[in-house]
Amino acid sequence: MAGPGDDPAANSRLAARNLRTALVLGAVALGIYVLFVLGYAL
Protein backbone atom coordinates (compact mmCIF):
# COMPACT_ATOMS: atom_id res chain seq x y z
CA MET A 1 0.00 0.00 0.00
CA ALA A 2 2.95 2.31 -0.43
CA GLY A 3 2.42 5.47 -2.39
CA PRO A 4 5.34 7.38 -3.79
CA GLY A 5 7.15 9.21 -1.08
CA ASP A 6 10.18 11.36 -0.67
CA ASP A 7 11.92 8.39 0.93
CA PRO A 8 14.22 6.81 -1.70
CA ALA A 9 14.41 3.52 0.22
CA ALA A 10 10.63 3.21 0.22
CA ASN A 11 10.57 3.98 -3.47
CA SER A 12 13.05 1.27 -4.34
CA ARG A 13 11.15 -1.19 -2.15
CA LEU A 14 8.03 -0.30 -4.11
CA ALA A 15 9.82 -0.76 -7.42
CA ALA A 16 11.10 -4.16 -6.31
CA ARG A 17 7.63 -5.15 -5.24
CA ASN A 18 6.13 -4.10 -8.56
CA LEU A 19 8.76 -6.12 -10.36
CA ARG A 20 8.04 -9.19 -8.20
CA THR A 21 4.32 -8.93 -8.88
CA ALA A 22 5.02 -8.67 -12.60
CA LEU A 23 7.37 -11.65 -12.62
CA VAL A 24 4.97 -13.88 -10.72
CA LEU A 25 2.04 -13.02 -12.97
CA GLY A 26 4.16 -13.30 -16.10
CA ALA A 27 5.34 -16.72 -14.97
CA VAL A 28 1.75 -17.81 -14.41
CA ALA A 29 0.75 -16.74 -17.92
CA LEU A 30 3.77 -18.34 -19.54
CA GLY A 31 3.23 -21.46 -17.44
CA ILE A 32 -0.34 -21.86 -18.63
CA TYR A 33 0.77 -21.48 -22.24
CA VAL A 34 3.67 -23.92 -22.03
CA LEU A 35 1.85 -26.54 -19.95
CA PHE A 36 -1.05 -26.32 -22.26
CA VAL A 37 0.77 -26.77 -25.54
CA LEU A 38 3.20 -29.31 -24.13
CA GLY A 39 0.36 -31.13 -22.42
CA TYR A 40 -1.26 -31.77 -25.76
CA ALA A 41 1.94 -32.27 -27.68
CA LEU A 42 3.23 -35.07 -25.43
Next chain:
Amino acid sequence: MSDAVMHGHEHHDHHPTGWKRWLFTTNHKDIGTLYLTLALVMFFVGGAMAMVIRLELMHPGLQYVDPQFFNSMATLHALVMIFGVVMPGTVGFANWLIPMMIGAPDMALPRLNNWSFWILPFAFSLLLLTLFLPGGGPAGGWTLYPPLMLQTGAAMPFVIFAIHFMGASSIMGSINIIATIFNMRAPGMTFMRLPLFVWTWLITSFLLIATIPVLAGAVTMLLTDKYFGTSFFNAAGGGDPVLFQHVFWFFGHPEVYILILPSFGIVSQILPTFSRKPLFGYESMVYATASIAFLSFFVWAHHKFTVGMPLAGELFFMYATMSIAVPTGVKVFNWIATMWRGSLTFETPMLFAIAFVVLFTIGGFSGLMLGITPADFQYHDTYFVVAHFHYVLVTGAVFGMLGGVYYWLPKWTGHMYDETLGKWHFWLSAISVNVLFFPQHFLGLAGMPRRIPDYALQFAEWNFISSIGGFVFGLSQLLFLYIIVKCIRAGAKASDQVWDGAHGLEWTLPSPPPYHSFVSPPMVTDATAHS
Protein backbone atom coordinates in the same frame (compact mmCIF):
# COMPACT_ATOMS: atom_id res chain seq x y z
CA MET B 1 10.34 9.75 -7.74
CA SER B 2 11.68 11.68 -4.79
CA ASP B 3 12.66 14.39 -7.24
CA ALA B 4 9.14 14.49 -8.52
CA VAL B 5 7.88 15.24 -5.07
CA MET B 6 10.42 17.86 -4.12
CA HIS B 7 10.59 19.68 -7.42
CA GLY B 8 7.17 18.63 -8.59
CA HIS B 9 6.56 21.57 -10.83
CA GLU B 10 9.81 21.72 -12.73
CA HIS B 11 9.61 17.99 -13.24
CA HIS B 12 6.33 18.21 -15.10
CA ASP B 13 7.78 20.23 -17.90
CA HIS B 14 10.58 17.81 -18.70
CA HIS B 15 8.80 15.44 -20.99
CA PRO B 16 9.48 15.24 -24.72
CA THR B 17 7.09 16.92 -27.13
CA GLY B 18 5.90 16.14 -30.65
CA TRP B 19 5.93 12.58 -31.91
CA LYS B 20 8.63 11.60 -29.40
CA ARG B 21 6.23 12.34 -26.58
CA TRP B 22 3.87 9.69 -27.89
CA LEU B 23 6.40 7.10 -29.02
CA PHE B 24 8.51 7.11 -25.85
CA THR B 25 5.84 8.00 -23.34
CA THR B 26 5.64 6.15 -20.06
CA ASN B 27 2.87 8.38 -18.75
CA HIS B 28 -0.41 6.69 -17.92
CA LYS B 29 -2.52 9.50 -19.33
CA ASP B 30 -0.63 9.68 -22.62
CA ILE B 31 -0.79 5.92 -22.97
CA GLY B 32 -4.48 5.99 -22.08
CA THR B 33 -5.01 8.54 -24.83
CA LEU B 34 -3.09 6.37 -27.29
CA TYR B 35 -5.20 3.32 -26.46
CA LEU B 36 -8.43 5.28 -26.75
CA THR B 37 -7.33 6.80 -30.05
CA LEU B 38 -6.45 3.37 -31.43
CA ALA B 39 -9.83 2.06 -30.32
CA LEU B 40 -11.60 4.96 -32.01
CA VAL B 41 -9.70 4.48 -35.26
CA MET B 42 -10.40 0.75 -35.22
CA PHE B 43 -14.06 1.47 -34.43
CA PHE B 44 -14.29 3.18 -37.82
CA VAL B 45 -12.26 0.48 -39.58
CA GLY B 46 -14.45 -2.28 -38.14
CA GLY B 47 -17.49 -0.11 -38.73
CA ALA B 48 -16.65 0.27 -42.42
CA MET B 49 -16.53 -3.53 -42.65
CA ALA B 50 -19.93 -3.73 -40.98
CA MET B 51 -21.26 -1.31 -43.59
CA VAL B 52 -20.02 -3.65 -46.35
CA ILE B 53 -21.78 -6.54 -44.62
CA ARG B 54 -25.07 -4.66 -44.22
CA LEU B 55 -24.88 -3.33 -47.78
CA GLU B 56 -24.56 -6.83 -49.21
CA LEU B 57 -27.36 -8.10 -46.96
CA MET B 58 -29.71 -5.22 -47.69
CA HIS B 59 -31.27 -7.24 -50.51
CA PRO B 60 -31.35 -10.98 -51.22
CA GLY B 61 -28.96 -12.19 -53.91
CA LEU B 62 -25.31 -11.41 -54.46
CA GLN B 63 -24.77 -7.85 -55.56
CA TYR B 64 -21.74 -5.93 -54.33
CA VAL B 65 -18.94 -8.22 -53.12
CA ASP B 66 -17.91 -11.78 -53.78
CA PRO B 67 -18.70 -14.34 -51.08
CA GLN B 68 -15.06 -14.92 -50.13
CA PHE B 69 -14.59 -11.20 -49.49
CA PHE B 70 -17.88 -11.08 -47.59
CA ASN B 71 -16.63 -13.84 -45.30
CA SER B 72 -13.38 -11.95 -44.78
CA MET B 73 -15.34 -8.88 -43.83
CA ALA B 74 -17.39 -10.82 -41.26
CA THR B 75 -14.24 -12.42 -39.82
CA LEU B 76 -12.17 -9.23 -39.69
CA HIS B 77 -15.07 -7.13 -38.44
CA ALA B 78 -15.33 -9.38 -35.38
CA LEU B 79 -11.58 -9.57 -34.76
CA VAL B 80 -11.19 -5.80 -35.14
CA MET B 81 -14.15 -4.95 -32.92
CA ILE B 82 -13.18 -7.41 -30.17
CA PHE B 83 -9.40 -7.06 -30.12
CA GLY B 84 -9.10 -3.61 -31.65
CA VAL B 85 -11.97 -1.64 -30.16
CA VAL B 86 -13.43 -3.04 -26.97
CA MET B 87 -10.20 -4.42 -25.49
CA PRO B 88 -7.89 -1.44 -26.20
CA GLY B 89 -10.72 0.95 -25.44
CA THR B 90 -11.28 -0.43 -21.98
CA VAL B 91 -7.51 -0.57 -21.39
CA GLY B 92 -7.45 3.12 -22.33
CA PHE B 93 -10.00 3.83 -19.62
CA ALA B 94 -7.98 1.72 -17.18
CA ASN B 95 -4.79 3.64 -17.90
CA TRP B 96 -6.37 7.04 -17.58
CA LEU B 97 -8.48 6.28 -14.54
CA ILE B 98 -6.99 3.63 -12.28
CA PRO B 99 -4.00 5.70 -11.05
CA MET B 100 -6.26 8.72 -10.52
CA MET B 101 -8.93 6.64 -8.78
CA ILE B 102 -6.57 4.94 -6.33
CA GLY B 103 -4.42 7.98 -5.63
CA ALA B 104 -1.24 6.86 -7.42
CA PRO B 105 1.18 8.99 -9.49
CA ASP B 106 1.18 6.57 -12.45
CA MET B 107 0.91 2.89 -13.34
CA ALA B 108 3.24 0.50 -11.52
CA LEU B 109 5.27 -0.49 -14.60
CA PRO B 110 5.36 2.51 -16.94
CA ARG B 111 7.84 1.16 -19.48
CA LEU B 112 5.94 -2.11 -19.81
CA ASN B 113 2.89 0.06 -20.37
CA ASN B 114 4.53 1.77 -23.35
CA TRP B 115 5.43 -1.59 -24.83
CA SER B 116 1.94 -3.04 -24.31
CA PHE B 117 0.50 -0.25 -26.39
CA TRP B 118 3.04 0.01 -29.18
CA ILE B 119 2.79 -3.70 -30.03
CA LEU B 120 -0.79 -3.15 -31.07
CA PRO B 121 -0.37 -0.98 -34.18
CA PHE B 122 1.96 -3.67 -35.53
CA ALA B 123 -0.51 -6.41 -34.68
CA PHE B 124 -3.36 -4.66 -36.45
CA SER B 125 -1.22 -3.84 -39.47
CA LEU B 126 -0.40 -7.53 -39.77
CA LEU B 127 -4.04 -8.47 -39.43
CA LEU B 128 -5.42 -5.93 -41.89
CA LEU B 129 -2.69 -6.26 -44.51
CA THR B 130 -3.73 -9.89 -44.99
CA LEU B 131 -6.52 -8.49 -47.18
CA PHE B 132 -3.86 -7.81 -49.81
CA LEU B 133 -2.27 -11.25 -49.74
CA PRO B 134 -2.93 -13.96 -52.34
CA GLY B 135 -6.11 -15.71 -51.25
CA GLY B 136 -7.32 -12.65 -49.32
CA GLY B 137 -7.85 -12.22 -45.61
CA PRO B 138 -8.98 -14.84 -43.12
CA ALA B 139 -12.54 -15.89 -43.90
CA GLY B 140 -13.33 -18.78 -41.57
CA GLY B 141 -14.93 -16.68 -38.84
CA TRP B 142 -13.36 -15.02 -35.78
CA THR B 143 -13.59 -18.36 -33.95
CA LEU B 144 -10.90 -19.75 -36.29
CA TYR B 145 -12.40 -23.25 -36.35
CA PRO B 146 -10.44 -25.97 -38.12
CA PRO B 147 -10.68 -27.49 -40.67
CA LEU B 148 -12.02 -24.31 -42.32
CA MET B 149 -9.30 -22.15 -40.83
CA LEU B 150 -6.63 -24.51 -42.12
CA GLN B 151 -7.84 -23.76 -45.65
CA THR B 152 -6.86 -20.09 -45.28
CA GLY B 153 -4.18 -19.04 -47.75
CA ALA B 154 -1.08 -17.00 -47.03
CA ALA B 155 -3.05 -14.94 -44.49
CA MET B 156 -3.11 -17.61 -41.82
CA PRO B 157 0.31 -17.20 -40.17
CA PHE B 158 -0.12 -13.42 -40.21
CA VAL B 159 -3.44 -13.68 -38.44
CA ILE B 160 -1.96 -16.02 -35.86
CA PHE B 161 1.05 -13.81 -35.20
CA ALA B 162 -1.26 -10.83 -34.93
CA ILE B 163 -3.28 -12.71 -32.30
CA HIS B 164 -0.10 -13.62 -30.44
CA PHE B 165 0.92 -9.95 -30.38
CA MET B 166 -2.50 -8.81 -29.20
CA GLY B 167 -2.42 -11.48 -26.52
CA ALA B 168 1.04 -10.44 -25.35
CA SER B 169 -0.15 -6.87 -25.16
CA SER B 170 -3.22 -7.87 -23.12
CA ILE B 171 -1.17 -9.95 -20.71
CA MET B 172 1.36 -7.19 -20.15
CA GLY B 173 -1.45 -4.70 -19.69
CA SER B 174 -3.13 -6.97 -17.14
CA ILE B 175 0.08 -7.50 -15.21
CA ASN B 176 0.48 -3.75 -15.02
CA ILE B 177 -3.07 -3.19 -13.84
CA ILE B 178 -2.82 -5.86 -11.14
CA ALA B 179 0.54 -4.57 -9.92
CA THR B 180 -0.84 -1.02 -9.84
CA ILE B 181 -3.93 -1.95 -7.87
CA PHE B 182 -2.05 -4.24 -5.47
CA ASN B 183 0.93 -2.01 -4.80
CA MET B 184 0.14 1.60 -5.58
CA ARG B 185 -3.01 2.42 -3.61
CA ALA B 186 -2.92 5.58 -1.50
CA PRO B 187 -2.99 5.15 2.28
CA GLY B 188 -6.51 4.31 3.39
CA MET B 189 -7.58 3.07 -0.06
CA THR B 190 -8.51 -0.41 1.11
CA PHE B 191 -9.86 -2.97 -1.33
CA MET B 192 -13.43 -2.40 -0.21
CA ARG B 193 -13.04 1.31 -0.88
CA LEU B 194 -11.91 0.85 -4.48
CA PRO B 195 -14.25 2.43 -7.02
CA LEU B 196 -16.17 -0.30 -8.80
CA PHE B 197 -14.45 0.44 -12.10
CA VAL B 198 -11.13 -0.47 -10.46
CA TRP B 199 -12.63 -3.69 -9.13
CA THR B 200 -14.03 -4.73 -12.47
CA TRP B 201 -10.64 -4.16 -14.11
CA LEU B 202 -8.82 -6.08 -11.39
CA ILE B 203 -11.06 -9.07 -12.02
CA THR B 204 -10.84 -8.66 -15.79
CA SER B 205 -7.04 -8.69 -15.57
CA PHE B 206 -7.06 -12.05 -13.83
CA LEU B 207 -9.42 -13.41 -16.47
CA LEU B 208 -7.03 -12.22 -19.17
CA ILE B 209 -3.97 -13.76 -17.55
CA ALA B 210 -5.77 -17.07 -17.17
CA THR B 211 -7.33 -17.31 -20.62
CA ILE B 212 -5.17 -15.48 -23.17
CA PRO B 213 -2.41 -18.11 -22.87
CA VAL B 214 -5.01 -20.75 -23.70
CA LEU B 215 -5.99 -18.90 -26.87
CA ALA B 216 -2.32 -18.42 -27.70
CA GLY B 217 -1.77 -22.16 -27.22
CA ALA B 218 -4.74 -23.08 -29.39
CA VAL B 219 -3.66 -20.87 -32.29
CA THR B 220 -0.07 -22.08 -31.97
CA MET B 221 -1.40 -25.60 -32.41
CA LEU B 222 -3.34 -24.49 -35.49
CA LEU B 223 -0.11 -23.09 -36.88
CA THR B 224 1.83 -26.30 -36.29
CA ASP B 225 -1.04 -28.31 -37.78
CA LYS B 226 -0.81 -26.30 -40.96
CA TYR B 227 2.95 -25.87 -41.32
CA PHE B 228 4.74 -28.43 -39.18
CA GLY B 229 2.83 -31.62 -39.80
CA THR B 230 1.17 -32.03 -36.41
CA SER B 231 -2.42 -33.27 -36.20
CA PHE B 232 -3.87 -31.77 -33.06
CA PHE B 233 -7.07 -30.87 -34.84
CA ASN B 234 -6.73 -32.89 -38.00
CA ALA B 235 -8.96 -35.96 -38.03
CA ALA B 236 -7.00 -37.56 -40.87
CA GLY B 237 -3.93 -37.61 -38.65
CA GLY B 238 -5.76 -38.86 -35.56
CA GLY B 239 -6.58 -35.39 -34.20
CA ASP B 240 -9.93 -33.91 -33.30
CA PRO B 241 -11.39 -30.65 -34.65
CA VAL B 242 -13.88 -30.60 -31.78
CA LEU B 243 -10.93 -30.34 -29.40
CA PHE B 244 -10.26 -26.93 -30.89
CA GLN B 245 -13.80 -25.84 -30.15
CA HIS B 246 -13.44 -26.84 -26.51
CA VAL B 247 -10.15 -25.06 -26.15
CA PHE B 248 -11.25 -21.98 -28.06
CA TRP B 249 -14.39 -21.53 -25.96
CA PHE B 250 -12.54 -22.18 -22.74
CA PHE B 251 -10.90 -18.90 -23.70
CA GLY B 252 -13.93 -17.51 -25.56
CA HIS B 253 -16.54 -17.41 -22.87
CA PRO B 254 -14.34 -15.74 -20.23
CA GLU B 255 -13.37 -13.41 -23.07
CA VAL B 256 -16.93 -12.14 -23.41
CA TYR B 257 -16.78 -11.16 -19.75
CA ILE B 258 -13.42 -9.54 -20.34
CA LEU B 259 -15.26 -7.41 -22.86
CA ILE B 260 -18.20 -6.52 -20.64
CA LEU B 261 -16.86 -6.23 -17.07
CA PRO B 262 -15.03 -2.91 -17.56
CA SER B 263 -18.25 -1.44 -18.97
CA PHE B 264 -20.10 -2.79 -15.93
CA GLY B 265 -17.58 -0.78 -13.94
CA ILE B 266 -18.08 2.39 -16.00
CA VAL B 267 -21.84 2.20 -15.66
CA SER B 268 -21.46 1.64 -11.91
CA GLN B 269 -19.55 4.95 -11.75
CA ILE B 270 -21.99 6.92 -13.89
CA LEU B 271 -25.33 5.88 -12.37
CA PRO B 272 -24.58 7.04 -8.79
CA THR B 273 -23.32 10.43 -10.05
CA PHE B 274 -26.47 11.30 -11.95
CA SER B 275 -28.74 9.72 -9.33
CA ARG B 276 -26.96 11.70 -6.60
CA LYS B 277 -26.94 8.58 -4.44
CA PRO B 278 -24.20 6.12 -3.55
CA LEU B 279 -24.07 2.91 -5.55
CA PHE B 280 -26.64 0.52 -4.13
CA GLY B 281 -25.12 -2.70 -2.77
CA TYR B 282 -21.44 -1.92 -3.36
CA GLU B 283 -20.21 -5.11 -1.70
CA SER B 284 -22.68 -7.32 -3.51
CA MET B 285 -21.52 -5.69 -6.76
CA VAL B 286 -17.95 -6.76 -6.00
CA TYR B 287 -18.98 -10.30 -5.13
CA ALA B 288 -21.32 -10.56 -8.11
CA THR B 289 -18.54 -9.48 -10.46
CA ALA B 290 -16.17 -12.01 -8.94
CA SER B 291 -18.79 -14.79 -9.18
CA ILE B 292 -19.52 -13.99 -12.81
CA ALA B 293 -15.82 -14.20 -13.56
CA PHE B 294 -15.43 -17.47 -11.68
CA LEU B 295 -18.48 -19.12 -13.23
CA SER B 296 -17.41 -18.01 -16.70
CA PHE B 297 -14.82 -20.80 -16.67
CA PHE B 298 -17.46 -23.52 -16.47
CA VAL B 299 -19.91 -22.65 -19.21
CA TRP B 300 -17.82 -22.75 -22.38
CA ALA B 301 -19.62 -25.64 -24.07
CA HIS B 302 -22.85 -23.64 -24.40
CA HIS B 303 -21.25 -22.40 -27.62
CA LYS B 304 -21.18 -25.91 -29.03
CA PHE B 305 -24.21 -27.78 -27.75
CA THR B 306 -25.01 -28.90 -31.28
CA VAL B 307 -21.61 -30.48 -31.93
CA GLY B 308 -22.61 -33.55 -29.96
CA MET B 309 -21.80 -34.14 -26.30
CA PRO B 310 -22.86 -36.71 -23.72
CA LEU B 311 -26.23 -35.81 -22.23
CA ALA B 312 -24.63 -35.17 -18.84
CA GLY B 313 -22.35 -32.62 -20.50
CA GLU B 314 -25.22 -30.87 -22.22
CA LEU B 315 -27.09 -30.64 -18.93
CA PHE B 316 -24.08 -29.53 -16.91
CA PHE B 317 -23.32 -26.69 -19.29
CA MET B 318 -26.96 -25.68 -19.47
CA TYR B 319 -27.35 -25.38 -15.70
CA ALA B 320 -23.97 -23.74 -15.26
CA THR B 321 -24.96 -21.17 -17.91
CA MET B 322 -28.26 -20.45 -16.20
CA SER B 323 -26.49 -19.95 -12.89
CA ILE B 324 -24.61 -16.91 -14.27
CA ALA B 325 -27.98 -15.20 -14.51
CA VAL B 326 -28.03 -14.99 -10.70
CA PRO B 327 -25.04 -12.66 -10.14
CA THR B 328 -25.94 -10.83 -13.35
CA GLY B 329 -29.42 -10.26 -11.95
CA VAL B 330 -27.88 -8.93 -8.74
CA LYS B 331 -25.99 -6.34 -10.75
CA VAL B 332 -29.01 -5.23 -12.76
CA PHE B 333 -31.07 -5.03 -9.57
CA ASN B 334 -28.41 -2.88 -7.90
CA TRP B 335 -28.21 -0.50 -10.86
CA ILE B 336 -31.95 0.00 -10.79
CA ALA B 337 -32.00 0.36 -7.01
CA THR B 338 -29.25 3.01 -7.32
CA MET B 339 -31.57 5.09 -9.48
CA TRP B 340 -34.63 4.38 -7.34
CA ARG B 341 -35.75 7.63 -5.69
CA GLY B 342 -32.56 9.36 -6.74
CA SER B 343 -32.72 12.92 -8.00
CA LEU B 344 -31.99 11.95 -11.55
CA THR B 345 -30.72 14.17 -14.34
CA PHE B 346 -30.23 12.98 -17.87
CA GLU B 347 -26.95 14.24 -19.24
CA THR B 348 -25.45 12.21 -22.09
CA PRO B 349 -23.37 9.83 -19.90
CA MET B 350 -26.48 8.99 -17.88
CA LEU B 351 -28.52 8.39 -21.02
CA PHE B 352 -25.96 5.89 -22.27
CA ALA B 353 -25.80 4.25 -18.85
CA ILE B 354 -29.58 3.83 -18.61
CA ALA B 355 -29.74 2.52 -22.17
CA PHE B 356 -26.97 0.12 -21.18
CA VAL B 357 -29.00 -1.28 -18.29
CA VAL B 358 -32.12 -1.80 -20.43
CA LEU B 359 -30.50 -3.07 -23.61
CA PHE B 360 -27.79 -5.18 -22.02
CA THR B 361 -30.56 -6.93 -20.11
CA ILE B 362 -32.31 -7.74 -23.39
CA GLY B 363 -29.05 -9.37 -24.51
CA GLY B 364 -28.87 -11.23 -21.20
CA PHE B 365 -32.34 -12.63 -21.75
CA SER B 366 -31.60 -13.83 -25.27
CA GLY B 367 -28.44 -15.36 -23.78
CA LEU B 368 -30.58 -17.30 -21.35
CA MET B 369 -32.71 -18.54 -24.23
CA LEU B 370 -29.58 -19.68 -26.06
CA GLY B 371 -28.35 -21.38 -22.92
CA ILE B 372 -31.32 -23.76 -22.92
CA THR B 373 -29.77 -26.74 -24.68
CA PRO B 374 -32.79 -28.01 -26.62
CA ALA B 375 -33.75 -24.49 -27.70
CA ASP B 376 -30.19 -23.81 -28.84
CA PHE B 377 -30.45 -26.69 -31.30
CA GLN B 378 -32.79 -24.41 -33.20
CA TYR B 379 -31.13 -21.05 -32.51
CA HIS B 380 -27.50 -22.06 -32.98
CA ASP B 381 -25.72 -20.52 -35.98
CA THR B 382 -28.69 -18.32 -36.81
CA TYR B 383 -29.14 -14.57 -36.71
CA PHE B 384 -30.62 -14.99 -33.24
CA VAL B 385 -27.09 -15.50 -31.95
CA VAL B 386 -25.97 -12.42 -33.91
CA ALA B 387 -28.76 -10.39 -32.29
CA HIS B 388 -27.81 -11.70 -28.83
CA PHE B 389 -24.17 -10.83 -28.94
CA HIS B 390 -24.71 -7.45 -30.52
CA TYR B 391 -27.06 -6.48 -27.71
CA VAL B 392 -24.50 -7.44 -25.08
CA LEU B 393 -21.54 -6.08 -27.03
CA VAL B 394 -22.81 -2.96 -28.82
CA THR B 395 -25.52 -1.75 -26.49
CA GLY B 396 -23.57 -3.29 -23.62
CA ALA B 397 -19.80 -2.98 -23.88
CA VAL B 398 -19.75 -0.18 -26.50
CA PHE B 399 -22.55 1.92 -24.94
CA GLY B 400 -20.77 1.64 -21.59
CA MET B 401 -17.62 3.03 -23.18
CA LEU B 402 -19.51 5.79 -25.03
CA GLY B 403 -21.10 6.83 -21.75
CA GLY B 404 -17.67 6.71 -20.13
CA VAL B 405 -16.15 8.96 -22.79
CA TYR B 406 -18.82 11.62 -22.20
CA TYR B 407 -18.48 11.20 -18.44
CA TRP B 408 -14.69 11.67 -18.25
CA LEU B 409 -14.02 13.76 -21.38
CA PRO B 410 -14.36 17.03 -19.40
CA LYS B 411 -11.87 15.66 -16.86
CA TRP B 412 -9.46 14.54 -19.59
CA THR B 413 -9.60 17.65 -21.78
CA GLY B 414 -10.60 20.37 -19.33
CA HIS B 415 -13.52 21.30 -21.59
CA MET B 416 -17.20 20.43 -21.49
CA TYR B 417 -18.42 18.63 -24.59
CA ASP B 418 -21.40 19.98 -26.51
CA GLU B 419 -24.35 18.59 -24.53
CA THR B 420 -26.91 19.19 -27.28
CA LEU B 421 -24.84 17.28 -29.82
CA GLY B 422 -24.18 14.57 -27.21
CA LYS B 423 -27.90 14.06 -26.79
CA TRP B 424 -28.33 13.91 -30.56
CA HIS B 425 -25.61 11.29 -30.72
CA PHE B 426 -27.29 9.29 -27.99
CA TRP B 427 -30.79 9.32 -29.45
CA LEU B 428 -29.65 8.64 -32.99
CA SER B 429 -27.52 5.73 -31.77
CA ALA B 430 -30.06 4.30 -29.35
CA ILE B 431 -32.89 4.27 -31.87
CA SER B 432 -30.89 3.09 -34.88
CA VAL B 433 -29.10 0.35 -32.97
CA ASN B 434 -32.46 -1.23 -32.15
CA VAL B 435 -33.64 -0.90 -35.75
CA LEU B 436 -30.37 -2.59 -36.68
CA PHE B 437 -30.34 -5.49 -34.24
CA PHE B 438 -33.86 -6.15 -32.98
CA PRO B 439 -35.14 -7.53 -36.30
CA GLN B 440 -32.22 -9.97 -36.30
CA HIS B 441 -34.01 -11.83 -33.50
CA PHE B 442 -36.94 -12.43 -35.86
CA LEU B 443 -34.65 -13.46 -38.70
CA GLY B 444 -32.86 -15.94 -36.48
CA LEU B 445 -36.04 -17.44 -35.08
CA ALA B 446 -37.28 -17.82 -38.65
CA GLY B 447 -34.12 -19.74 -39.47
CA MET B 448 -31.79 -17.34 -41.27
CA PRO B 449 -28.24 -18.68 -40.87
CA ARG B 450 -25.41 -16.36 -39.81
CA ARG B 451 -22.23 -15.72 -41.86
CA ILE B 452 -23.87 -15.87 -45.30
CA PRO B 453 -23.81 -13.25 -48.09
CA ASP B 454 -27.18 -14.31 -49.55
CA TYR B 455 -30.46 -15.56 -48.14
CA ALA B 456 -33.91 -16.85 -48.99
CA LEU B 457 -36.57 -14.38 -50.10
CA GLN B 458 -38.70 -14.58 -46.99
CA PHE B 459 -35.94 -12.82 -45.03
CA ALA B 460 -35.84 -9.78 -47.31
CA GLU B 461 -37.94 -7.27 -45.34
CA TRP B 462 -36.26 -7.50 -41.96
CA ASN B 463 -32.83 -7.52 -43.57
CA PHE B 464 -33.65 -4.32 -45.41
CA ILE B 465 -34.82 -2.66 -42.20
CA SER B 466 -31.78 -3.92 -40.33
CA SER B 467 -29.46 -2.48 -42.99
CA ILE B 468 -31.14 0.93 -42.80
CA GLY B 469 -30.65 0.88 -39.03
CA GLY B 470 -27.03 -0.09 -39.62
CA PHE B 471 -26.31 2.82 -41.94
CA VAL B 472 -27.91 5.33 -39.57
CA PHE B 473 -25.97 3.89 -36.63
CA GLY B 474 -22.73 4.02 -38.61
CA LEU B 475 -23.28 7.63 -39.70
CA SER B 476 -24.24 8.68 -36.15
CA GLN B 477 -20.79 7.66 -34.97
CA LEU B 478 -19.27 10.35 -37.21
CA LEU B 479 -21.12 12.81 -35.01
CA PHE B 480 -19.36 11.24 -32.00
CA LEU B 481 -16.01 11.85 -33.67
CA TYR B 482 -16.96 15.47 -34.32
CA ILE B 483 -18.07 15.98 -30.70
CA ILE B 484 -14.76 14.63 -29.38
CA VAL B 485 -12.63 16.76 -31.70
CA LYS B 486 -14.70 19.81 -30.86
CA CYS B 487 -14.34 19.15 -27.13
CA ILE B 488 -10.56 18.69 -27.34
CA ARG B 489 -10.13 21.98 -29.20
CA ALA B 490 -12.51 24.19 -27.24
CA GLY B 491 -15.52 24.32 -25.00
CA ALA B 492 -16.68 25.70 -21.68
CA LYS B 493 -14.07 25.31 -18.95
CA ALA B 494 -14.75 22.20 -16.84
CA SER B 495 -14.55 22.48 -13.06
CA ASP B 496 -12.55 19.97 -11.00
CA GLN B 497 -15.62 18.05 -9.95
CA VAL B 498 -17.31 18.46 -13.36
CA TRP B 499 -20.59 16.81 -12.26
CA ASP B 500 -22.17 17.98 -9.01
CA GLY B 501 -22.92 14.40 -7.94
CA ALA B 502 -19.47 13.00 -8.76
CA HIS B 503 -17.41 11.46 -5.94
CA GLY B 504 -14.01 9.81 -5.94
CA LEU B 505 -10.38 10.85 -6.11
CA GLU B 506 -10.24 11.58 -9.85
CA TRP B 507 -12.66 14.48 -9.31
CA THR B 508 -10.39 16.10 -6.72
CA LEU B 509 -7.72 16.69 -9.37
CA PRO B 510 -7.85 19.70 -11.71
CA SER B 511 -9.43 19.29 -15.17
CA PRO B 512 -7.29 18.43 -17.07
CA PRO B 513 -5.22 16.71 -14.38
CA PRO B 514 -1.47 17.36 -13.98
CA TYR B 515 1.00 15.17 -15.88
CA HIS B 516 1.65 13.03 -12.78
CA SER B 517 -1.64 12.35 -11.06
CA PHE B 518 -0.92 12.29 -7.35
CA VAL B 519 2.68 13.25 -6.59
CA SER B 520 1.95 13.00 -2.89
CA PRO B 521 -0.55 10.35 -1.94
CA PRO B 522 -3.92 11.58 -0.67
CA MET B 523 -5.32 10.17 2.57
CA VAL B 524 -8.44 8.19 1.81
CA THR B 525 -11.27 7.94 4.29
CA ASP B 526 -14.78 6.56 3.98
CA ALA B 527 -16.01 10.03 3.13
CA THR B 528 -13.60 10.52 0.22
CA ALA B 529 -13.79 6.95 -1.08
CA HIS B 530 -15.95 5.56 -3.87
CA SER B 531 -19.23 7.02 -4.91
